[in-house]
Amino acid sequence: MPELPEVETIKRSLESRITGLTFSGVDLFTPKVVRFPEPRDFIGSLTGKKVKRVGRRGKYLLIHLAGNLILAVHLRMTGKLVCLPSGTPPSKHTHAVFKLSNGFELHFSDVRRFGRLALLEAGRLETWPGLKNLGVEPLSEDFTRGFLKKELKRRRTKIKALLLDQTFIAGIGNIYADEALHRARISPEKPAASLTPREVARLYRAVREVLEEAIANRGTTFRDYVDGMGESGTNQESLKVYGREGKPCSGCGYPIRRARLGGRSTYFCPECQKSRPIL
DNA sequence: AAGAAGTCCTGGGCGC
């Protein structure tokens, strides 16, 4: 599942390869994956546009183009965006091929067809609902311990649900929410407002460290994820709880447990992540 | 208005 570290890795792997190049055409095999504008306009507006730079906001990859346009890509769970030589046959699940001016092309594929593309005017990103309400970037200087403390205090929801809320913090998904909570030794079920100052401080550090380390490891390849060059990441070797049900906790040896929270799997150590009474 | 539930998707793993 491409979360912030995976999208950041894709961004870094693509930017030196496509910046300055021009889109010479688009093959759109699955029009449905284009959320905005109409497929005909999407193709028409993209063709002939030069890539100015590649950016990221939360889990969105943003390809900034000449003409004040942005190609926004969201990979959801199984989406991939890979740079390949021209003429590479599209796979069974390739939905769009963006042809570049240097003999390469970007293949957008997604087994589950959940991923989405949009071509938006810069400065009018609110055309895509998910982008306008995005919360703070957890690796930016706007994300401070004070901010986290203040926000948690007025939220009654479970801390894990809050970490997954993209309008609160942008870019954390199921893997890194579980990993951050384990590192901070906080129960995923604990109400956000009930975290002690020490827990808030631990969570703040844990969120940043978990994401930074995952970027350094070029992302977590749990099932499908690959970067813009088709390379897997290595951060799956560093996971402490996600996908490790029944295996011993790295901290205490107790078996990792899996529970259902907010409709999704939640991995945690029942020993290290006990909800202790507030002293 | 916050929070929960439903929806979209398909490959893979499972039971029989």
Add this chain to the structure above:
DNA sequence: TGCGCCCAGGACTTCT
């Protein structure tokens, strides 16, 4: 071996 069932889950929409 093969069929059917259910699960994985991000984000948007709808309901309470």
